[in-house]
Amino acid sequence: MSFLYNIGINFTNYGLKCVAHFNQKIKLGVYGRAKTFYLLENSITKNDKTLWFHCASLGEYEQGLPVFKALRKHYVNHKIVLSFFSPSGFEIRKNSPIADLVVYLPIDTPKNAKRFLDIVNPVLTIFVKYDIWPNFLNTLKKRQLKAILISASFRRNQSYFKFYGKNLRKALFAFQHIFTQNEISKTLLNSINYKNVTVSGDTRFDRVLDQLKQDNTLDFVEEFKANKVCVVAGSTWPEGEAFFIDFINSNISNELKFIIAPHNIKSNQINSLKEKLHTKTVLFSEKENENLREAQIFIIDTVGILSKIYSYASIAYVGGALGNTGLHNTLEPAVFGVPIIIGNHHHKFPEAKAMIDKGGMFSVSNHKDFTLILNKLAKESDFRVKSGSKNREYIEENKGAVIQILNYLRI
Incomplete structure (x- = not known):
């Protein structure tokens, strides 16, 4: 299944590059990903300690922000890398103050995952809600690098819980702990024998409550x-x-x-x-x-x-x-x-x-x-x-x- 996944992801990469000629949003992602390794290599050294936060898009960023802020405050001597898959997240939050470097996540090939983690080598990785990329996560697990998933929400009809979802299921086990939004998600994870689960609720509630502490005057x-x-x-x-x-x-x-x-x-x-x-x-x-x-x-x-x-x-x-x-x-x-x-x-x-x-x-x-x-x-x-x-x-x-x-x- 991983062999078929890697073939599919390479075809997807080729397809995105073709469609980029006709779609501005996809073009932003393709061109942005082309710059990722250059930015990483010129911003991170072997001596740097790092954290890696990954969000699919803007909504997941807002969801993870209260946690990101707390970690930024605690890990003052670490560099924080924030990655997005979608241009709608990256383009709006590319200057986010909670990160030292904001990049597009490279396409999930084994080569890209190895190269990315060779440079970043995070002491802690946090994924928000979903956007599960097997090659990145399996490489994290092989290197015994700590990773957690927060505000996760699963549905019974997702691939993780189907007979053909072995590769995605395996990727979930790269997380040392998963914090879910609800009991249903915990039950589904338990059904595939994933046990390190806490029903913490949705971090978005904490995020919006933070808004009350801001100056909202306009x-x-x-x-x-x-x-x-x-x-x-x-x-x-x-x-x-x-x-x-x-x-x-x-x-x-x-x-x-x-x-x-x-x-x-x-x-x-x-x-x-x-x-x-x-x-x-x-x-x-x-x-x-x-x-x-x-x-x-x-x-x-x-x-x-x-x-x-x-x-x-x-x-x-x-x-x-x-x-x-x-x-x-x-x-x-x-x-x-x-x-x-x-x-x-x-x-x-x-x-x-x-x-x-x-x-x-x-x-x-x-x-x-x-x-x-x-x-x-x-x-x-x-x-x-x-x-x-x-x-x-x-x-x-x-x-x-x-x-x-x-x-x-x-x-």
């Missing part, structure tokens, strides 16, 4: 909101934006303001969204020349500030679940005690089900349901506040994963 949002009821639509896609366009154009009210932060901030799509809204609309990129207090719609055509913007929300909508792109981060608004509206394709997101069950989140599948719940939340302040408080309670009830991980590491 003067331009305060000016725009002007003490009105404010709906923040985060990480939106066209299907969700269509609901907002119809709602706003049909329910124009001076008492209700909207901040829309699209997932895709390409200028042509931003301009198209703005043109469809029949009321005073301002773009973040043009805010210096506008009177924000007079605007009803504020479109955020930049990245990196959404978590702070949620602190100003009276109501939040989180995109991704009306289509097939996957629900975006609902914990970020939840920690601020905000009621949340999402689409109906949320079945792979246990936190969504939990908040729906508690009464702080509302799932909609059509424009009618969207309009009904948004109107109810906007007009009934008691209902709005009570619903939002249930989300904050949910976050508080699920904190503590980071402490368990750090205790295991004796930090």
